[in-house]
Amino acid sequence: MKIAVGSKNAAKIKAAETVLWDIGNQNELFPIDAPSNVSGMPFSDEETMTGAMNRAEFCLTHEDIDIAIGLEGGVTETQHGLFLINYGALAERDKETIVAGGARIKLPEEIAERLRAGEELGPVMEDYSKNKNVRSNEGAIGIFTHGMVNRDEMFMHIMKLLVGQRGDWHK
Numbered sequence: 001m002k003i004a005v006g007s008k009n010a011a012k013i014k015a016a017e018t019v020l021w022d023i024g025n026q027n028e029l030f031p032i033d034a035p036s037n038v039s040g041m042p043f044s045d046e047e048t049m050t051g052a053m054n055r056a057e058f059c060l061t062h063e064d065i066d067i068a069i070g071l072e073g074g075v076t077e078t079q080h081g082l083f084l085i086n087y088g089a090l091a092e093r094d095k096e097t098i099v100a101g102g103a104r105i106k107l108p109e110e111i112a113e114r115l116r117a118g119e120e121l122g123p124v125m126e127d128y129s130k131n132k133n134v135r136s137n138e139g140a141i142g143i144f145t146h147g148m149v150n151r152d153e154m155f156m157h158i159m160k161l162l163v164g165q166r167g168d169w170h171k
């Protein structure tokens with residue numbers, strides 16, 4: 001089967017590749033630069049989830065793609081602070097899109113304040129950590145967990161939730 005992941009982000013591609021290899025399929029993975037059609041920095045569960053679904057559904061407009069995956073990062077406000085969140089979606093023609101959310105952690109207040117003021121997490125994390133291209137490598141989750149859970153691993157978990165819900169990979 002031809003499977004698309006709606007991003008050129010290395011952490012997202014690695015997560016998709018790893019989980020698809022793990023389920024033992026002879027599938028081909030195609031990274032596609034898919035628009036999320038939500039804001040650059042999604043600011044709620046709803047918006048982040050919609051971004052993941054929009055990316056997956058965009059990939060299905062490529063006729064040769066059988067299964068499309070969208071992965072999206074964002075943040076959400078809670079009574080206890082601003083949390084980093086992530087969602088994934090798996091779309092197929094004539095089937096209901098499958099959705100899953102990933103692990104979430106509270107962001108330090110100095111980061112939260114900058115996001116509330118309109119900055120995007122990617123550049124803020126580069127500035128904070130002095131590392132380059134954080135969003136495609138360890139991610140904010142990797143930095144704040146001291147490498148215990150990096151962004152690819154967090155997306156791998158979402159991938160497992162998606163492919164697990166679909167189920168019938170060997171039929």
Ligand SMILES: O=c1[nH]c(=O)c2ncn([C@@H]3O[C@H](COP(=O)(O)OP(=O)(O)OP(=O)(O)O)[C@@H](O)[C@H]3O)c2[nH]1
Nearest residue numbers: 007009072073074120121122125134135139140141
């Ligand atoms: O350093 C980061 N570590 C993270 O853990 C993280 N999660 C989200 N973001 C940022 O939030 C926005 C939407 O995220 P996002 O997933 O839609 O886009 P992305 O730029 O990471 O990938 P893509 O658009 O190439 O697929 C973008 O500004 C991302 O930079 C992160 N940045």
